[in-house]
Amino acid sequence: MNVLIMSDSHGLTDELEEITARHKDEVAAVIHCGDSELQADDPGIRSMWIVGGNCDFDGGLPNELVKEAGPYRFLIAHGHLHSVKSTLNHLKYRAQEEDASIVCFGHTHIAGSEIDGNILFINPGSIRLPRVRPERSYAIISLEGKQADVLFYDFSGNPIKALEKTYTFA
DSSP states (O other), X not given: OXXXXXXXXXXXXXXXXXXHXXXXXXXXXXXXXXXXXXXXXXXXXXXSEEOOOTTOXXXXXXXXXXXXXXXXXXXXEOSTTTTTTTOSHHXXXXXXXXXXXXXXXXXXXXXXXXXXXXXXEEEOOOSSSOOSSSSOEEEEEEEETTEEXXXXXXXXXXXXXXXOEEEEOO
């Protein structure tokens, strides 16, 4: 099972649709980790699991979502309310409270993934304003059994090999 993860699109609409269309036949769900700057009823995000970020002013977007895909429980948050620019501990504790094994977040605009305490953290970066790396990025997590392959792509759909990682859940 594959899940597409995006964040920090900051007003882009055509680009969201392009990325979603590119992978529509290979993913079971699409996550947006906030700062879309779109209204909650915007057709481009209606089918996504989406949360609000610090630049989202539509009160219709939740601060967090907990969703299940197969045997996996996802905690989705933008991160601005969890101090992700200084620590992932607040998100880790929140994931433990929700019994989530995968946390998807944004806010920093820095693409990356790591596992801590059997909780996988994924930040897809930003498809508009990347930081640290030059690529506008998004991620796809491929889940099979206890294995998670986290793959990153630039805006055009080219793999970012340096960020790819495989994790095993205990």
